[in-house]
Amino acid sequence: MPKKLLCGKRILICGKGGSGKSTLVSLMASILQRKSYNVIVLDGDASNPEGLVRLLFGTGVEGEPTPLIEFFGGIDAVTCPVDDPSPLTRINDPNPVPQKRINVVEEIQPEYYLQKGSITLFQTGKIEAYGQGCDGPLEKVVRDFMVEGDAVNLIDMKAGIEHFGRRIPDRMDIILGVLDYTLESVSIAKRMDKFCREANIKNFYLILNKIGSEEVESMLMDKLADLQEKVIGLIPYDQELIKAGLSGNAIGECKSLEEVEAIMGRLEQVVSS
Template identity: 30%
Template sequence: MKIVVCGKGGSGKSTVASLLAKNFAKNGFSVLVVDTDESNFGLHRQLGLDLPQDFTGYYGGKQAVMQRIMAAAPDYGSVSFFDEAWGLADLPAGYLSEKDGVKLVAIGKIHEAGEGCACPMGMLAKQFIGNLKVKPGEVVITDTEAGIEHFGRGIEESADAVLMVIDPSYESLKLAEKVAELSRSIDKPVFFVLNKVDGSSEHFMCDALGDRHAIAAVIPTDPSLAVAGLRGDEVEADSADIEHLGRFLRDTLAV
């Protein structure tokens, strides 16, 4: 199963991705988390892992990847970084962090001012996720950058489902409509997680989304998670809400 997690900045998508990964591992799954957010330096800490070396390094680094893409101009779509399909067991160890059944790959980060755009990471991420062959009992969770640029990059094309995290804000609810539209256009199911909610905001958000959208879970505001995020601490996946979300995805996607 391949799940792409998205949301606006600050919605808690990386926290939900981390909690969900830990929950799947707790339930006996082999889990790979793919970090495609070039500006997120906190996901690995929420997972309790070291930040792995940029996967672009496997191909010589970001600039080498860019040169390979540019050399194919104008036929950029002809560039392929994979000659054969990979399974989770085939991932190069030097570009992984791993703990308690959860592996982490970080496609690439912006490290220096003026180093150029993130386009090489976007193309590599799309091919990396699309190339992975997932067996029964394996789950790939992709944490994307804030917003919807990843749809333009084609990250969702090989996913089994899109999971959008929505916080109590007008911007998040409006973005949910666009994510639903984009997901429908590529024939991908989209599920919503209402995050950081209380009683009144949950009622309003459910009314705003309406019956036409599937709400996979409702996660109440949790001060302990907020403090963990502030400190960069590892998060724990033992809440009933996250267990419900994991079970919903397993049942709905028939894993």
């Protein structure tokens, strides 16, 4: 049996709005499941209701998991990492979660997750009320929700780069930036690269998504200039993904899965080197 090199790794998926982060997370979860990994998917996007639940499990799934922020005492009990960088703790337990990881089966009630096969989905929380306040506490959950065991953790971030301002990548093993075919994506990728260099984060890679032609690919690569070696994969423009997203069906067989399988292989190589 091949060695499962991504076991226990935490992979943050970020990038421009609409670039394909959630779609990529769903494809990655599928491939990892096929490769016999256990997978934890953490939906860290406070603004996007139900999106990831549908992409992973389809519309047939009833309800959404109770937000993890409740497990940690609610939005008023958890502080923003900018105001208070101290690590997250459980209610009635002073041990910081990153030091004493959570045992999902023994410590977390099943209402907090949805499961299918070897994929378990958690949500940090969503914006539920007008005037609710800053979503920093939800990002602290993203940074510090660390569980025992061998699962690969895929973390779907909200659009943009605010989480870099909050030092959320500090506890990640791999940062993946997703780009579509726009200049905005390129600028965001350059920003992310700058932040990763400032924070001395080595495992930062880029994935080009929705690439419809070789010409677009080469224009985009030109714009990326000295970031080209960070590109570890390219996913074509794929109508099947659009149809899956629009119909509310879980993402199933599609040609993009092959590309994502190759990307996962490359990630296995980089963590082993």
